[in-house]
Amino acid sequence: MKKRDPDLLLFPAPLLQQGMTTPKAMRDVLYALLPATLASLWFFGLSAVLILGTCIFGAVLAEWLFADRRARSESLRDASGVLTGVLLGLTLPPGLPMWMAFLGGFVAISLGKVIWGGLGHNLFNPALLGRAFLLATFPIAMTTWVPTTGDSGFFSIYPGNLALPFMQVQIDGVTSATPLGMMKFEQVVTPLSELAFGNVSGSLGETSGLLLLLGGIYLWMRRDLDWRIPVSIVLTVIIFSAALGLFNAERFPTPLFSVFSGGLLLGAIYMATDPVTSPVTPKGAWIFGIGVGVLVMLIRVFGGLPEGVMYAILLMNAATPLIDRYTQPTVFGRGDKSS
């Protein structure tokens, strides 16, 4: 390729450009996920590296395999495949076999993105779609939670990680319920300090609420995310659980427990705000966020599952085109309601 003449650049309008491009936005989200990712390494040791690595590998491989030959390097450069891999990896249990993580990453990109026509055309969040596929395919492995490695050191690997492809996890190690599982099935409440800092069992990236918030604030300052969505999700959850607490304070979780437990912050900040699968209009963003919040609480409190963030976001993703359609602002001077 010849280098283009720098003096002769012909553009159609718009001639003023904002610095924000897709690769930059993707990279920003990756930076914002850094604290939570490092925390997952801290809590779960080398297993976190293995799971995240195989997820990214699966996602990028699918992206490379299905991309048009000419657009191959282009579609890899915007880092969206890597981002999907990281986001998916952060929602997986640390003791998951690596081959399942690879499959999840591959399905996330191929079924979640490429098949719809690539970046910007997908209806559902690819990472969550990959997780939904894994949960439907391997329900036992996906809900087997292991405790944090704690003192046993960084280099210990959960035995499940190394299961051979197509083979089962040998469940011999210690398992422990997530805070939400304990709340739902055993009525044991985990103290808030542990939830905020993350020394609890759960999927890789959901354990430390404060670090996730930190990344969210970074994204908000970089204007990469629509603040209305996470704020409305969190507010809805707080109000909903406070209202439930009025009826029976012992049976239902406290508002702060609801916010900091499970994947709520991870989902609200990084997944619900995916610009492709969430509404563009401000009013739509509020509706979307409130919908996610209500669904999360309905599934958690009244449904059969301990955690409902994934399905809540996927369901609202499906409603996004409709929300966008009904919240279009009317052009000034044409908003005649009688017509």
Next chain:
Amino acid sequence: MKETESYEEFIKGVWRDNPVFVQVLGMCPMLAVTNSAVNAIAMGMATLFVLVGSSFLVSSFRNWIPKQVRISCFIIIIATFVTIADYTLLALVPKVHKELGAFIPLIVANCLILGRQEAFASRYPTRLAVMDALGMASGFMLALLSLGAVREILGDGALFGVKLFGENFEPWVIMILPPGGFLTLGVILLFFNWFKLKKDEFLQEVAEAERSES
């Protein structure tokens, strides 16, 4: 001449106009009963019997069936064969019959069968109609079997009930469930279309090369 003609009618149904992969007909049994290879075979055999039998009858009577009521005549003929297939399966393999359940009576409503009567059997002589029915039914069975085999291997680690991967196999639960049917069928259709695209591209290149030579 006649031999090649009937051979054409047969091979057309198996490959070029495959009822499932190309015409996308008969999706209901396709997605519903293909969770194991045995079920797929049983369904395929039942469909083959019904399709060949009714094509033969419809083609034999094609000059006596009044145009205005032809659809109901076809349906009565098809229903006769479906009833025979239903009772035969119940008598021979009750276990499979139970698993296929309502989908055997529903063969009546399989648009593949009615479609062949309307489009082919009612217009062509008996021999061609039977060859066409055999081809279409074989194509249908091929599709059922490929779907059933993939779903059984991944969802159960087995093929025709024989374990392939030993005891520690982790079943892909989704493959036994309806979404697995949709996913597998989608992937197969994807490959069929991709293959067709590549073939067309290749043929076009050949044609262009020939043109430039001449």
